[in-house]
Structure formats: structure tokens, C-alpha cells
Amino acid sequence: MINQQLIISGVGGQGILFITRLLAETAIAAGMPVLTSETHGMAQRGGIVVSHLKVGEFTSPLVRPGQADGLLTLKAETVALHRHFLKPTGWIVANSVATAVAEAEHPVATVDADTIALAMDNPQAVNLIVIGRALSVPGRLFCTPDAVEATLRRKLAARPALLEGSLTAFRAGLGQ
Amino acid sequence: MKVLRVFSGGGGGLVDDKRILMQGNEAIARGIVENGARVATSYPGTPASEILSAVQQWQKAEGIPIFTEWGVNEKVALEIAYAASQSGLRATVAMKQVGLNVASDPLMSAAYLGVEGGFLVISADDPGPHSSQTEQDSRLLAMLAKIPVLDPDSPEQARELVGLGFELSEAFALPVMLRPTTRVCHACQDVTPRPVAELGRTAAFRKDPSRWAATPAFRYRLHVQLNDKLARIAAHEPTAPRRLNPTAVSRRAIVASGAAAAHAREVLAALGLRENLALYQVIQPYPLHTAFANDILAGFDEILVLEETMGVIELQLRDRHRVRGKLSGAVPEAGELLPELVERLIADFAGKPAPAAPLPAAAPARRPTLCPGCPHRASFYAIKRAAPHGIYPSDIGCYTLGLNLGGVDTVLCMGAAVSQAAGFYQAYRVTGQPVDIVATIGDSTFFHAGIPPLIDAVVQGARFVLVILDNATTAMTGNQPTPAHGTPAGRAVTIDGVVAGCGVRFCKSGDPIDLPGFTRLVKEAVDFARGEGVAVVIARSPCLVDRDRFRERRPQPSVDATCTGCRLCTSQFECPALVYDEETKRVSVDVMICSGCGVCLDVCPVKAIGTKP
Numbered sequence: 001m002i003n004q005q006l007i008i009s010g011v012g013g014q015g016i017l018f019i020t021r022l023l024a025e026t027a028i029a030a031g032m033p034v035l036t037s038e039t040h041g042m043a044q045r046g047g048i049v050v051s052h053l054k055v056g057e058f059t060s061p062l063v064r065p066g067q068a069d070g071l072l073t074l075k076a077e078t079v080a081l082h083r084h085f086l087k088p089t090g091w092i093v094a095n096s097v098a099t100a101v102a103e104a105e106h107p108v109a110t111v112d113a114d115t116i117a118l119a120m121d122n123p124q125a126v127n128l129i130v131i132g133r134a135l136s137v138p139g140r141l142f143c144t145p146d147a148v149e150a151t152l153r154r155k156l157a158a159r160p161a162l163l164e165g166s167l168t169a170f171r172a173g174l175g176q
Numbered sequence: 177m178k179v180l181r182v183f184s185g186g187g188g189g190l191v192d193d194k195r196i197l198m199q200g201n202e203a204i205a206r207g208i209v210e211n212g213a214r215v216a217t218s219y220p221g222t223p224a225s226e227i228l229s230a231v232q233q234w235q236k237a238e239g240i241p242i243f244t245e246w247g248v249n250e251k252v253a254l255e256i257a258y259a260a261s262q263s264g265l266r267a268t269v270a271m272k273q274v275g276l277n278v279a280s281d282p283l284m285s286a287a288y289l290g291v292e293g294g295f296l297v298i299s300a301d302d303p304g305p306h307s308s309q310t311e312q313d314s315r316l317l318a319m320l321a322k323i324p325v326l327d328p329d330s331p332e333q334a335r336e337l338v339g340l341g342f343e344l345s346e347a348f349a350l351p352v353m354l355r356p357t358t359r360v361c362h363a364c365q366d367v368t369p370r371p372v373a374e375l376g377r378t379a380a381f382r383k384d385p386s387r388w389a390a391t392p393a394f395r396y397r398l399h400v401q402l403n404d405k406l407a408r409i410a411a412h413e414p415t416a417p418r419r420l421n422p423t424a425v426s427r428r429a430i431v432a433s434g435a436a437a438a439h440a441r442e443v444l445a446a447l448g449l450r451e452n453l454a455l456y457q458v459i460q461p462y463p464l465h466t467a468f469a470n471d472i473l474a475g476f477d478e479i480l481v482l483e484e485t486m487g488v489i490e491l492q493l494r495d496r497h498r499v500r501g502k503l504s505g506a507v508p509e510a511g512e513l514l515p516e517l518v519e520r521l522i523a524d525f526a527g528k529p530a531p532a533a534p535l536p537a538a539a540p541a542r543r544p545t546l547c548p549g550c551p552h553r554a555s556f557y558a559i560k561r562a563a564p565h566g567i568y569p570s571d572i573g574c575y576t577l578g579l580n581l582g583g584v585d586t587v588l589c590m591g592a593a594v595s596q597a598a599g600f601y602q603a604y605r606v607t608g609q610p611v612d613i614v615a616t617i618g619d620s621t622f623f624h625a626g627i628p629p630l631i632d633a634v635v636q637g638a639r640f641v642l643v644i645l646d647n648a649t650t651a652m653t654g655n656q657p658t659p660a661h662g663t664p665a666g667r668a669v670t671i672d673g674v675v676a677g678c679g680v681r682f683c684k685s686g687d688p689i690d691l692p693g694f695t696r697l698v699k700e701a702v703d704f705a706r707g708e709g710v711a712v713v714i715a716r717s718p719c720l721v722d723r724d725r726f727r728e729r730r731p732q733p734s735v736d737a738t739c740t741g742c743r744l745c746t747s748q749f750e751c752p753a754l755v756y757d758e759e760t761k762r763v764s765v766d767v768m769i770c771s772g773c774g775v776c777l778d779v780c781p782v783k784a785i786g787t788k789p
Binding site: 013027033035039047058059062065086123 | 532
């Protein structure tokens with residue numbers, strides 16, 4: 001049984017809830033139990049948003065400091081705020097320009113998702129680009145890129161234009 | 177079984193035919209429809225807001241015959257649902273914990289009168305608090321009301337306890353409270369939906385005025401009956417505490433409920449103590465089962481109680497000198513009982529060293545702020561210009577973030593902006609000092625609790641300006657409807673009509689996005705208030721987040737080279753899309769988030785902001 005604990009963070013409006021649920025539904029499709037925790041309300045008004053995602057045998061929806069396998073952040077400034085959640089062997093995937101995030105104790109993979117998203121004329125796609133980037137290293141996340149794409153197709157089946165844009169953004173991140 | 181879709185904020189959650197991703201509030205809603213409720217009401221409030229919307233989504237998707245409504249406030253919502261219960265139907269009302277304060281009047285009375293159809297009062301608590309004025313414990317209000325309360329630990333269990341709650345309510349004929357918290361309401365979990373029950377009931381109110389209209393002498397008898405019900409509920413097997421690790425042999429026991437129980441289970445396993453400490457989960461914190469309360473004290477030398485946010489279970493253990501918890505000082509009395517704190521408490525209880533956990537960074541977190549383009553920002557800016565030395569009582573909603581602009585001086589509770597405005601006026605008048613008072617309140621909040629104090633103010637001759645911020649929605653909680661927009665079955669009630677009905681003689685509306693025009697309007701209102709009485713200004717401009725609104729493409733503002741770096745726009749207007757660059761000493765527009773409202777064009781004192789043709 002895979003057990004993985006992730007922290008996903010950024011600011012309100014970046015679509016953190018969407019990708020948290022995207023990953024959670026991917027886990028369920030693969031027959032794995034899942035628990036997530038979300039921030040609501042004030043967060044949308046530009047405040048910090050943190051989601052906790054736990055795939056495997058857990059009962060608490062919150063990740064304890066020092067327990068997360070990985071930290072995905074959509075805003076470079078939240079790396080400093082949330083890296084205390086990471087295990088000593090944890091990894092970071094950050095929406096950031098390459099040099100902006102100090103490597104300190106944890107390996108950091110960056111992707112300049114803001115620039116890529118703007119170039120696609122799709123500023124809302126930052127979240128999917130970052131997920132793609134996380135999956136560009138096989139085995140880093142509990143699921144495969146194909147599994148995530150299958151969930152996207154299911155979630156956005158009624159909105160083909162949005163689905164196309166989402167898949168493009170996801171694959172752009174994957175290819176980084 | 178029809179295909180089920182869970183519309184959880186990003187598209188359908190349907191995965192295979194069995195387990196789907198459900199938010200705790202969605203699981204509660206699922207329990208409501210699965211158990212045949214016919215009426216479900218609510219008022220929006222974090223963390224409860226999604227419960228009613230999820231009921232409505234399932235109603236639409238599966239054609240379920242259930243009446244739902246967003247009530248004007250929690251008291252009204254409860255009274256409406258209760259009538260259905262009095263008529264023999266299962267009914268429920270959902271709110272956040274401070275909303276329960278508003279609904280507590282009818283709830284206290286209903287506890288004595290009892291129910292016919294099961295009646296579930298759902299009150300969602302906010303330990304922390306994350307988005308509330310208090311972190312009060314609704315279970316204590318259940319104790320005050322003398323009704324049982326159920327305390328779920330997860331979305332799955334919340335759904336289970338809705339069913340148990342309805343059964344308990346009907347078995348003993350009294351209201352039952354369900355008390356989830358943020359970590360249940362806003363957690364998601366894989367849950368298997370079950371079919372919707374068809375109970376085959378029709379509304380049938382049986383007249384019995386000695387009960388339903390009981391006067392004080394009869395109330396005494398009802399109280400005696402209520403006490404008897406509670407004693408029997410404290411022996412009711414289906415809701416008794418559950419021993420989670422029966423094979424563990426120990427003289428120490430942990431008693432946990434709600435989210436704390438979920439954390440405790442995981443932490444106990446992580447610390448390798450599953451066989452070393454007895455772990456009990458209490459699902460009915462009040463009334464605490466009599467046999468359990470006796471046995472736990474007899475069977476263990478030391479007991480650790482983990483619950484939020486007050487020591488409700490702990491309080492019911494009559495001999496507490498061997499009990500650790502909130503009341504003993506072992507568990508902090510304020511703030512959320514996070515799992516890392518649970519870990520330290522359990523390790524300490526077991527006599528083990530607490531595992532070292534990394535501390536969060538001291539880095540300042542980003543504060544929430546009004547969205548770029550929010551009309552409230554323009555309203556507050558205009559108010560500060562029109563009455564720069566005024567007192568600004570305010571209220572609860574997105575516009576509370578007017579704090580960042582210096583436009584909010586007080587936030588007490590729903591509707592208090594109006595009464596506090598009158599109160600400040602009277603306090604200053606009685607000591608002979610003139611003062612400008614400009615209060616702000618949202619449209620939904622106005623209907624909720626702002627009308628009685630407005631009448632009071634007119635009757636008492638108070639003088640102040642009330643700006644009603646009408647963005648045509650209940651925004652902070654997820655854009656729920658307001659009375660001014662009506663429902664398919666009913667009619668809209670306009671703010672203007674209500675204000676006139678309260679006897680206010682100055683009521684004008686304007687668009688805050690037209691900053692110069694709106695500022696003039698507020699000044700006119702300030703003059704009226706100084707000379708004559710209450711003046712109401714309705715700031716009318718739609719919420720940007722409201723997805724039903726048409727969004728036109730607007731020209732993109734930009735800052736030109738004449739910017740002097742005075743930073744008036746970033747400090748006094750505080751739009752997050754205006755960013756000051758420390759190196760160039762100039763402001764620029766962040767096009768990723770700018771909404772194009774163009775109000776900044778009227779804010780810049782040197783007219784350095786313009787739009788490209």
C-alpha cells in the first residue's frame with residue numbers, strides 16, 4: 001500500500017482546491033483511500049491557501065510538520081512558509097524562476113509556470129503546469145501522468161475547450 | 177441507481193460506481209438525502225456553507241422531493257425547518273457556530289416541545305478560529321439546550337451520524353445536534369453513496385396546544401419529561417462510546433471525540449502505542465453515557481480527554497482528579513487541537529519523549545485582501561474621503577477586509593454595524609461632541625440582522641450614514657442568494673423598499689466604481705446625517721467572483737512614467753494588482769490579476785494611471 005503525504009500551497013485564486021481534488025480522485029480511481037484538508041473563505045481573497053493530501057492508510061486529514069513526502073507550491077514565497085512540513089527526505093516542486101528558491105535541505109524542482117501560462121494565454125493554468133512538473137520525474141508522486149489525464153478527462157468531459165487547455169498545460173509542465 | 181455526480185467545486189467527483197470523493201459537508205448533505213429529509217434550510221457561514229448547496233445539487237441531479245432554502249437568518253431557518261418536524265417530516269437546519277447563537281432562542285424552546293419527525297440541527301464549529309468571531313463549542317450549547325449532540329471524526333462518519341441522529345431524534349422525540357468542525361466539513365474522503373430513502377410520509381400536524389403552545393406551567397412538565405429523555409439517551413446503545421483498540425491492556429486511557437479522535441488514532445499508531453494505551457472514541461459527547469462515565473473512572477488510573485474546543489466530555493466526569501484535559505490545564509484552552517499537539521500530549525501521557533517536530537517559519541503570511549476590482553474597495557475609499565475623521569462601524573462579510581484600507585473600526589457580530597452606529601451617536605451626543613459616523617453593512621447581512629436596529633435608530637432620532645454594500649450576493653461564503661434576488665417560488669424584496677419602510681428619509685443609490693460620483697453621494701449623505709437623521713447610501717455594483725454575472729472585457733489600466741512613487745494607491749487604495757517596485761521606485765499593474773475596473777485612474781493624484789485605447 002502506497003502511503004504518501006503532500007502539502008499543496010499558494011495563494012487564493014490559483015486553483016489549489018482543483019488540483020488537490022484532481023489528485024485525490026486519481027487516488028480513488030486507483031483504489032487507494034484518501035483524505036484531504038482544504039482552506040476556504042478568506043483564502044480566496046488573496047490569502048495563503050494550504051491543502052493537505054494523504055493517500056493510503058490515514059485517519060487524520062492533516063499532515064504533521066516533518067511528515068510530508070512532498071511540497072508543491074504555486075507561489076515561490078510559500079516555500080519558506082511551508083517547508084517545515086517536509087520530512088528530511090522530502091522534495092519540493094515550486095512555481096518559480098530557477099534561482100529564486102534556496103535549496104537548503106530539500107531538493108527543489110522549479111518550473112516558471114507563470115511565464116508558461118501567460119504564453120499560453122491561460123493564466124489559470126499555473127496549477128496544472130506545476131502538477132505536470134511534479135510528475136516529470138517518474139515515481140515522485142503516487143500516480144502516473146496517464147492516471148491524472150484520465151481524471152481530467154472525466155472531470156471536464158462536459159467542457160471540451162477547458163479540457164483541451166488543461167491537458168496542454170499539464171503536458172507543458174510534464175515536459176519541463 | 178441513477179448515476180451520481182458530486183459537484184465538488186471543480187466538476188463531477190464520480191469515479192467508479194462505488195467510492196467517490198466527498199467533502200465532509202457533501203457527506204453530511206448525502207446523509208440528509210439518504211435519510212429521507214423533506215426540508216433542509218440554512219444560512220451561509222464557514223465552515224457549514226456547502227451543506228445546503230450540496231443538498232440542492234443532489235436534489236437537482238436525482239430529482240429528490242425536498243424543500244430547501246437559504247433563510248434570511250439562522251433563527252428563521254431553524255423555525256421553518258422545525259415546522260416540518262412538527263408535521264411529522266424529517267427536517268434539518270445547518271449553520272456555523274455563531275449562527276447557532278442566533279438560532280438558540282427557538283432551539284431552547286424546541287427542546288422542551290420535542291419533535292415528531294426527526295429534527296437535526298447542524299452546527300459547524302471553527303476551532304482556531306479560522307474565520308469566525310469566536311471558537312465557541314456548540315456541544316456546550318447542546319448541553320444548555322438539553323439536547324443530545326453527535327461529534328463526527330471524518331466525512332464518512334459525519335454521513336453515518338446524520339442517519340443515527342435522525343433515528344435518535346425520532347426514538348426520543350427531541351431535536352438532535354450534529355457538530356462537525358472545519359477538519360470534518362472541509363476535509364475530503366472517499367465515501368460510497370447509498371440510495372435515497374423514500375419514507376412515504378405526508379405532512380400531518382396534529383393539534384396539541386398544551387404541548388406546541390405550552391405555557392409556563394406546562395413547560396415545567398415538559399422539562400421533567402426532557403430530563404427523563406436525557407437519562408435514557410445516556411443509556412442508548414447505538415451512540416455509546418466505542419473502544420477502538422480492544423486488545424490493548426493498560427491502566428491509562430485516552431478518550432477522544434471529533435477531529436481530535438481522528439488525529440489521536442493516527443498518532444497513537446505512529447508512536448507505536450496502539451497496544452499500550454486504551455483509546456475510546458465518544459460520538460455522543462452530551463449526554464455522556466452513564467455506564468461509560470462510571471466504567472472509565474473505575475477501570476483506569478489516568479485518563480486523557482482530547483476534544484474541541486471546550487472540556488464538555490471532561491466536565492461530565494464527576495471525579496476529575498485523575499483526568500487530564502482542557503479543564504485540568506493539560507490541553508491548551510484556546511486554539512485548534514492540531515495533530516502535532518495531539519502527538520505531544522499523547523507522548524507525554526505515555527511517559528515517552530515527544531518526537532521533535534520542525535517549527536513553522538517566522539515569515540509573515542500574506543494577509544487576505546479584497547479582490548482586485550472589488551467595488552467595496554472603492555466604497556471604502558470614497559467613505560474615507562467623505563468623512564475622514566469619522567467612526568466606521570462595520571459588519572461581517574467580504575467588506576470586513578475594508579480593515580486594510582482603514583475603513584473598518586468595529587466588527588462585533590451580524591447586524592451590529594447599525595446598532596453600534598446608533599450607539600456611538602448617542603454616546604457622543606450625551607457628552608456634547610459632534611462626530612461623523614459612517615457604518616457599512618453588506619446586503620445579505622442587512623437582511624439578516626440590520627433591519628431591527630435601523631428601525632430603532634430612526635425611532636430614537638440617531639444620526640449617521642449607513643452604506644449598504646449591495647453586490648447582489650452573499651460573497652464571502654460562496655455567493656449564495658439574498659432576499660433581493662428572489663427565488664423561483666417567491667418574489668424579491670428590495671433593499672430600497674425596506675429602508676423606506678424603516679422610516680429613513682434619505683436613501684439614494686450609486687455605483688462605487690464611479691468613484692468621483694459616489695464620493696459626492698456619500699458627502700451628501702454625511703451632510704444630511706449631520707443636520708437631520710439617518711442617511712442610507714446603497715452602493716450598487718456586482719461581485720466579481722459571482723460566476724452568474726456577465727463579465728465584459730475592459731481596457732487594461734497601466735501606470736506611465738509620470739508616476740512619482742508617492743504610494744497613495746498602494747497604501748490608501750490597497751489594490752493587490754498595484755505593485756510598488758523598490759528598485760524603480762514606481763508602481764506598476766500586475767496584469768495577471770488586474771480586473772480592469774479602472775477605479776485607480778481616479779485615485780492617482782497625478783493621473784499617472786490610464787488605459788490604452
